[in-house]
Amino acid sequence: MAKRQLNRRQNWRIEKIQEERATRAARRESRVVEELEGGDLGPEQTGLVIAHFGVQVEVEAQEGEQSGQVFRCHLRANLPALVTGDQVVWRPGNQGIGVIVAQLPRHSELCRPDTRGQLKPVAANVDMIVIVFAPLPEPH
Known part of the structure; x- marks a missing residue:
């Protein structure tokens, strides 16, 4: 062409x-x-990653007066890959946007293989997995 x-x-x-x-x-x-x-960033707090959107994550505050509120946060470049369930240290900013500054250690990790066979984390700090299936209709 x-x-x-x-x-x-x-x-x-x-x-x-x-x-x-x-x-x-x-x-x-x-x-x-x-x-x-x-x-203009607030003090460091601990939080839980509840969603991941590429370059940003949603963090649920776990301490302080903002406990239970959800904030959209940017990631620092020096952090490892974060997944849903990670405990993090973050700083709130203005307009409901914060910055994740550190990742706390994981006590468990759920992984799956990627296209090259290497394990990729999907979720972290999982305490319980429930498998649900229906008896009807019967699987093929």
């Missing part, structure tokens, strides 16, 4: 859009870094 022939204006427009996207991403990244490094 031949490469598309674009005129000068189309090439200029594509480059302009790419530059705008790059500057927006850099501005967003710098804002996140400033928020993480800024002094």
Whole structure:
């Protein structure tokens, strides 16, 4: 398949859009870094990871006046991979967004093999697993 022939204006427009996207991403990244490094974070607290969304996780506060509340948190770059059920140390920020600063040791881990056969953690600190199945209809 031949490469598309674009005129000068189309090439200029594509480059302009790419530059705008790059500057927006850099501005967003710098804002996140400033928020993480800024002094507007609260004291360190322990929490429980209840959901993972790629670069952010939801943490349920376990102590203090915010106990039981759920916060969306950014991850520090030096942390290992977090999974649902991990106990973490985090700092609340403004607007309901916090930062995870440390992972506490796991007492159990549920893993599954990935496509290369290496074990990948799925959940941590699992106390009980319940398997439920129905007698009807009969499995094939």
